[in-house]
Amino acid sequence: MIRKWMRGWAALALALPLLATAPAAHATSTPQAAPVVPSARTALPLFDAIDRIPVAEEHREGYKRDLYKHWNRGLLSDGCDTRKEVILSEAVVAPEAAPGCKLTGGSWRSAYDGVLITDAARLDVDHFVPLAEVYDSK
Numbered sequence: 001m002i003r004k005w006m007r008g009w010a011a012l013a014l015a016l017p018l019l020a021t022a023p024a025a026h027a028t029s030t031p032q033a034a035p036v037v038p039s040a041r042t043a044l045p046l047f048d049a050i051d052r053i054p055v056a057e058e059h060r061e062g063y064k065r066d067l068y069k070h071w072n073r074g075l076l077s078d079g080c081d082t083r084k085e086v087i088l089s090e091a092v093v094a095p096e097a098a099p100g101c102k103l104t105g106g107s108w109r110s111a112y113d114g115v116l117i118t119d120a121a122r123l124d125v126d127h128f129v130p131l132a133e134v135y136d137s138k
Contacts, residue, residue: 058136068131086125095120 044052080088080101087103088094095106108117117123127134 056137058133060132060136063132063135065131083125084120087120087123092116 078097078101079099080097084097084101084103087106087108088097090108091106092109093105093107095103097103103120106118106120108120108123109115110117
């Protein structure tokens, strides 16, 4: 869960050079010359790259939460759903998985504040972007 979030930031960092050649996201009322597209990728400051991300009105018409599955069944061999698979993979000390993937023991360290968590029920494994926001922004 936390490692995947960090991978997302790494992916954004890799995408920034691609954004360097994207058109400006916000139009102005005065005409501007066509953007110059360099022949090679060039570095672009972060906030300039962010300004080039396309912006559009969001829409919620047609959104239904049940269009998106919740947790899939995970690996059939151990009976753990995706949430528990993530919890198992992120453990500092692995919990024991009883039949039906009932987790006991184990510990996890928060990358945000370093807090050690020893109760898997206190862990949130969820989308970093809410599904309604994903739908609105498509």
